[in-house]
Amino acid sequence: MRCSMCGADFEVEAAARSCNGCPLVGNCGLIRCPSCGYDNVPESRLLGWVRRMGCRRKRARGEQGLKWVGPLTLADLPPGQPARVVGVVNEKEGGRHTQKLIAMGVFPGARIEMRRRSPGYVFQIGFSQFAVDADVARAVLVQVDEGRGLHAKRSFN
Amino acid sequence: MSTQLVQYAPAIERSITEISRLLRGGYPLSTRAVALLLLAGDDEIRAAVEARDQAISSRIDELVAKVRSSQSQPLAYMLAAQRQATVERLLPRFVRIKAGRAVGFGERLSQAMMNPLTGVPILVAALAALYAFVGVLGAQTLVGWLEAGVFVRFFNPWVDALVNRLIPWPVIQALFAGEYGILTLGIRYAVAIILPIVGTFFFAFAIIEDSGYLPRLALLIDRLFKTIGLNGRAVIPMVLGFGCDTMATIVTRTLETRRERVIATVLLALAVPCSAQLGVIFAILAGRPLALLIWAMIVIGIFLLVGFLAARLVPGERAAFYMELPPLRLPSLSNVLVKTYTRMEWYLREVLPLFVLASVLIWLGQITGLFSTALTALDPVVRWIGLPHEATPAILFGFFRRDYGAAGLYDIQGMLNGVQLTVAAVTLTLFVPCVAQAAVMLKERGWKIALGAIAFIVPFAFVVGWGLSRLLIWLRLPL
Amino acid sequence: MRRLSFRGNAHHPSSCHTQARADTEGLAVVAIIGQPNVGKSLLFNRLTGSYVTVSNYPGTTVEVARGRARLRCCNQALRIVDTPGLFNLVPTTEEERVTRRILFDERPQLILNVVDAKNLPRMLPLTLQLIEAGLPLILDLNMMDEAEFHGLTIDLPGLEYALGIPVVGTIGTNGSGIEYLRERISTCVHPACAVRPCH
Secondary structure (H helix, E strand, O other): OEOOOOOOEOOHHHHHHOOOOOOOOOOOOOEEOOOOOOEEOOOOHHHHHHHHHHHHHHHHOOOOHHHOOOOOEHHHOOOOOEEEEEEEOOOHHHHOOHHHHHHHOOOOOOEEEEEEOOOOEEEEEOOEEEEEOHHHHOOEEEEEOOOOOOOHHHOOO | OOOOOOOOOHHHHHHHHHHHHHHOOOOOOOHHHHHHHHHOOOHHHHHHHHHHOHHHHHHHHHHHHHHHHHOOOOHHHHHHHHHHHHHHHHHHHOEEEOOOOOOOHHHHHHHHHHOHHHHHHHHHHHHHHHHHHHHHHHHHHHHHHHHHHHHHHHHHHHHHHHHHHHOOOHHHHHHHOOOOOHHHHHHHHHHHHHHHHHHHHHHHHHHHHHHOHHHHHHHHHHHHHHHOOOOHHHHHHHHHHOOOHHHHHHHHHHOOOHHHHHHHHHHHHHHOOOHHHHHHHHHHHOOOHHHHHHHHHHHHHHHHHHHHHHHHHOOOOOOOOEEEEOOOOOOOHHHHHHHHHHHHHHHHHHHHHHHHHHHHHHHHHHHHOHHHHHHHHHHHHHHHOOOOHHHHHHHHHHOOOHHHHHHHHHHOHHHOOHHHHHHHHHHHHHOOOOHHHHHHHHHHHOHHHHHHHHHHHHHHHHHHHHHHHHHHHHHOOOO | OOOOOOOOOOOOOOOOOOOOOEOOOOOEEEEEEEOOOOOHHHHHHHHHOOOOOOOOOOOOOOOOEEEEEEOOOOOOEEEEEEOOOOOOOOOOOHHHHHHHHHHHHHOOOEEEEEEEHHHHHHHHHHHHHHHHOOOOEEEEEEOHHHHHHOOEEEOHHHHHHHHOOOEEEOEOOOOEOHHHHHHHHHHHHOHHHOOOOOO
């Protein structure tokens, strides 16, 4: 977080260390900036939640999608965006879903179109629609299919 | 086989050849297919190969490990991807596609069913329609007509007279006719109370099922079900449970992990009332909307609470949700009718003997005095949850079949006040799965889980009943 | 985990002809295999005249249904086995394991691979796996009406030639193509009274 007094960026865990010796340690509800010692009021959890929801909405509308540096996954596609499958996440986590993805026909080169993102992800491959949760959607690596937007207004950039 | 339809990447083809060479023959499928399954990491096949020759098996393990480490994607996925590529190359030669179809009404309706803003109202509307059809038409109109019009007025007096004329011994008379006779109680419950309700439910369910609504509902409800340790997929056994919990317990097999199957089984046994039970409860509480609301809130609350706790207590992996959304279709009347008929036939074949058996057991219990002993033993518990002792037989019947218990409740509803009816409805909904369901639980989940579930459910149901009756009396609600 | 038994040691050639193998009642076994929700159960009902539950959602068949059908040519009885859906020869769920066990342990004389005609790209990989495995096979493209509705025209003889197995188109819901399918099954199971040759 950013200290509201001196503007220094610090990790909340680091702040806990600067509380050493304080009898209220961990229970005062304040976060002490390690550089200036100012006791910051942490962001309300409710507000944080609201803000995260807002960000998700924005991302869903595709306004932030391509600024991401990491590989694009199915979960990042806005509705109506055609894409091509590149591969699957080859970690222990993502590998668990391999059989399911095979079953749905999610293979490199396959054209895929996101249909909706909430309450779950619905995408279309060929003439079939599938519903998956975020776990499965995050395991699919995709590439945006430029120039093939069905809804030109909504395409990326 | 000289030419193969599917050519895999050179490195993979090389290892297929090496593995097939090691395998010799004698498998029910080609050695190439066995090699491919081994590469895909198939445990069953590996075990089968190992059982035949351990040395070869460990040699194969090395080969598989070597290929796996040389590839960036999981091997099973790569193999599948290459098969897919073959299909994509093959198909354009034989399949021609005319212009794509415009987004139709079906697609828009499908989207509306999954959007929480419109999907929840659609769900509520569907439930209301279901209630109007099963709860009002089935459980009130049809049951009222069959029960009062046909059985009480004509059938029962006729049977009583006939039995009295044919059989001189009162003991045997009581077996067939009278208060608990096979014909006057068993057949009457089955035909006049249970049949119309179950029939209307299965008819409505067949329509919902064939329309393709359930997978969309599964997506809508996936998040909620994740909090109770299930996922959207479980919506199908759960909804079917509102028809018959025994059938639904069999269908839990389609759930992916053991953990989900266990949680679904327990929830079905505890908090999902079957259609016969629902119909009777709707009929009993029909004139008391507040009581119906309280009953629904308590049962839903317990469903979520127990699910929430079970999700934390039952060990095992969380299963991810994925499901195909079939196109919405207009159900065909013939398929719906045939399906309703098949389910009802299954149900009656399963239920009718139990109803007759229950009558016989009660008769045996009466002449040996066991029945009254059981009634006396149960009486304090029934009084403890605030019910009069007339409700004791209904609770006792509930041990045979849950709908049987509810039907017994229907018989004595005039003697209970609003609070007592609510408490009885809640207790009967929660406690014991019927005999058939218990048997299926035992068969599907094993005795440990089945007995554990029942040992939890029965006392829990009575404790909830007790708590509710205290609460309602204290609140003095106009029920 | 139960072990696959791998009884016997015959190795099938890629056509649909095989040495007769029979179930306990002495009937030749035909197994219906396919992905979920492609109309296997409806086809089973059409072939046997009995009824198993059919729904518009995947995963309805949890039990293995068995029924009898008669061959067209000589009225000989056949055992038809309906199986739970299978995506892939590598099973992930309990039902898929059940299906695979039927394939490997009961060793049906013929496999009827039912697929959804409008979704061939997603369906055919399983068919390719079955061909790779050298199992005796007929490919049935079901729901041809829906494929037509989506604007697809499928060249069945061409596909038959390319895959090297008999290919048939059916519409389970109204029964079109079922008679021809019966004919092809007869030809494969009982080549002695073959009306038309199979590969």
